[in-house]
Amino acid sequence: AQSVTQLDSHVSVSEGTPVLLRCNYSSSYSPSLFWYVQHPNKGLQLLLKYTSAATLVKGINGFEAEFKKSETSFHLTKPSAHMSDAAEYFCVVKGRGYALNFGKGTSLLVTP
């Protein structure tokens, strides 16, 4: 079965400092991986996706993630946090059939 584990439930950074949100995956075959963001009272928005092309994936709003097969990881990074980045972030793996399997989420807090 395909699953993801988000290693931190909460991450706090200062505005202007780097962001690192960690995700490990488990998959019996080469996975399709995604990062989604959820702002309060808003729908989930796709940040980026990995589909076995380049291992370094660039997304929207300056986010990027690197697929590392040897470490079964797909960590999300951003060089400089902005206040508007404060939200819930979900690492997602495509599961059986057409389902998306979500991690439990990481809440990102950005302080001034």
Next chain:
Amino acid sequence: ETGVTQSPTHLIKTRGQQVTLRCSSQSGHNTVSWYQQALGQGPQFIFQYYREEENGRGNFPPRFSGLQFPNYSSELNVNALELDDSALYLCASSLLHPPIKRGYEQFFGPGTRLTVL
């Protein structure tokens, strides 16, 4: 091009009642998936509809059922509501051309917040 819309925004029901949630898919999409997001958790896949037929189901009991209409909009019905059904219900639409492409995207609506008392 309009995005995914859901109605109602909020709903309060009592245990044992039935509820219907509605979703309009994004223009040009032919597939709708439903997810349940309990407080503090990630969304969990309920089922997907493609060409008006159920096309995959997660680990949810039969009292969760759905429909997809010819215009690709969809309904989620939940019978015999339980307290644990209180959650945010998310609808996601996508354009599916089997065989499934790697990394096909699902576009999410804002959700319906269901509270069961």
